[in-house]
Amino acid sequence: MPDVVGPRNTPTDQSPRKKGWRKAEIIDMAALCFMERGYHATSVDEVADRLGCTKGRIYHYYASKIDLFFDVHREGMKKLFEAIEPAMKTTGDGLTVLHAMLMAHAKAMLEHHTFENVVAQGVQIHRFDATTEDQRQTMKLLIDSRDRFEGFFKDQIAAAIADKTLRDMDVSVTAKVLLGALQWSIFWYRARPDETVAEREELARKMVEPLIDGLRRN
Amino acid sequence: MPDVVGPRNTPTDQSPRKKGWRKAEIIDMAALCFMERGYHATSVDEVADRLGCTKGRIYHYYASKIDLFFDVHREGMKKLFEAIEPAMKTTGDGLTVLHAMLMAHAKAMLEHHTFENVVAQGVQIHRFDATTEDQRQTMKLLIDSRDRFEGFFKDQIAAAIADKTLRDMDVSVTAKVLLGALQWSIFWYRARPDETVAEREELARKMVEPLIDGLRRN
DNA sequence: GTCTATATGGTGATAGAC
């Protein structure tokens, strides 16, 4: 990975050698547009314009706008799962593993904020937008994957309470609060073009630290 | 306040005796629709339908859909400011006041989640949606009010660091993390029709406690 | 595989009757 990352953070691989790069290119641009203006306010024409083509190309790869949205959402979830996987495999007491997971998640939210912004929009895109049975099925799978992701954190919180490295607290509410604290960054964080990986890691640390240690001194 | 609150949480006063109740009725329904489907996906026709009237009525009170959105947003911010005001006036060390502010904010986010969901949408509704100069001016004021609100928390965090009741931490990032932790509830919280005020207060406590004390035992 | 042209439907907003 290069030391300096641009505003189009970690796009899916677009190198023309790889098969599927055309689709990846569309997904990346759709993610950017959906983040900037929101799914419903973004027209397929706009995505095409910014790709320097017409919507004919997009409709060659995607049957509908919502199917394109689904691919962006799927990609966003994939990045989230991949990010916390190494942390979940580390050995250590319950809190240490949870800390590692939170750090990995914070970094992923910053690095992929374009995609994760779109994932958050998925919460209020529902049955009304998915017309075919296939689309409703896909939507259900994406919702399931979001729940599964939160489940990993709930399980780890429960484990850490069990091994007494965590205070006793409401597992479900705490998971939502912790994830929300990091995920809210979709609203305020935008990558500076010249931002280094080290700077981003430092920001993630500043985000996670108050959650682990709390606010109270002593 | 009644002990049991319905799903239409604390609507603005609609009693037909008060002047402006027609507008308030429209604002409340718009907030509900915008929350459920999002601003852009909601049609003026839909708001009117659910009010049992036609959009002729709405356009009698509002020049455009975005102006209606602005009123919902304004109302949402008003509720937030009013909620933390008493907490800000309490006496006590820096952390005690901050704790009171966070509890008040958490309760307000739950109580008014319909309106606060719309406020969050305001982040990505921008110049493109505001066409007239008047609308751009209004938008600027709403953005300013969001910043001012966050500023209250930043100031209090700084004060608490100064009086040494808080660890030394990044004021700006910590403010965003704390507020985000509570505000993310717009995505997962929906009022149960039979939910009591006491239950909601208990939920707010479960949200704020891990932030104050941190996760680490000891 | 990509383009142009177009069908089709919905949405914001207005005019004018009542």
Add this chain to the structure above:
DNA sequence: GTCTATCACCATATAGAC
């Protein structure tokens, strides 16, 4: 103050040329 009727526009999606 509210309704009906309608206009103008824009967006999704398709058909067929190249």
